[in-house]
Amino acid sequence: MTATELSGPSPAVTARLAEHALSVYSSGIVDDAAAAALAETLPSELAPAESDGAATWAGLIAADGGSPLLGTTRTAPTYPALMWNGARLAAAAPGRQWAPLLAAVAAAAADADPVRVGRAVIAGEAVLDDATELLGADPVAYPTLATLAAATAASLAGPAEGADLVDVLDLAASLQLFVPDAEHASTHGWTAGHAAASGWLAAALPADAITPMPGSVAHTLSAAAGRAVPTADIS
Structure with a gap:
């Protein structure tokens, strides 16, 4: 048998x-109005969590200060808040925009231009498309490719504005989860939350930390x- x-x-x-x-972020190909509208689609409110598990989870991570837990009056440190919010959004309205949007909002300054945040999200989605093409059909396992999208968006929306993006992407690659089916990797509960949180973390860690x-x-x-993946054929 020949080794793969x-x-x-x-x-x-x-x-x-x-x-x-x-290029997607800075070339002007993204309409400013569309970018700003995307940045503002993160809901400020969600219906209360229906499962006891979600409510218990919120209680375990809640702390004074930090990021809001959507649909509650609580806050939590950024990483667990992103995990929780990503899972909640995936359950309420699955969408590929949530992981990069959550990560971008967490990385951006409070007074950040919504156009910049929206462009960062769209650039993250472009990386998601590139990574999906590289992975190809019928993989052995499905990685949480949205981790790469979230890392891209956080790097671009944050203070580095993409200057560290190569290292951030390589770090984010190692933070992906491998799961047995595509649905779990992209939109299923806590794995969707993992993508947002791990992508943000890849961009937030100091360069000399890892x-x-x-x-x-x-x-x-x-x-x-x-x-082998088709490394010569991506955009």
Whole structure:
């Protein structure tokens, strides 16, 4: 039996993903009004959590200050708040925009321009499309690719404005979860929350706190795919 050949680390692939995101973010191809509208779609209110588990979870993570837990009067530290909010939004109205939007809002200054936040989200969605193309059909496992989208959006909406995006993407690749089906990886409860929280974390960690493996995006997606990925064919 011949061993499956996987793609090795490829800094060039990560660089191309970052370049594509920066182009979408800064080239002017995204309409300002559409970007601002997207930035403001995060609901300020949600129906109360229906499950006892969600309410218990909120009680465990709640703390004074921090980020709001949507649909409650509580707040929590940013990481668990993003986990909770992502899961709540995925349950209420599944959508690919939630993970990058939550991460971008968490990373941005309180007075950030909504146009900038919206552009960061759209750039994150572009990276999600690129990563989906790299992964291909019928992988061995499904990674939470929205982690890469959220990391991109947080890097662009935050103070670095994408200057650290290559390293952020390589770190985010290692923070993805691998799950057995596509639905769980993209829209299912806590995995959707994980994408928002882990993507934000990849952008929020100080540069000297952890050093990602250069080029890890391609290698990680190849491991999930169970085969080499088409690294020469992305945008």
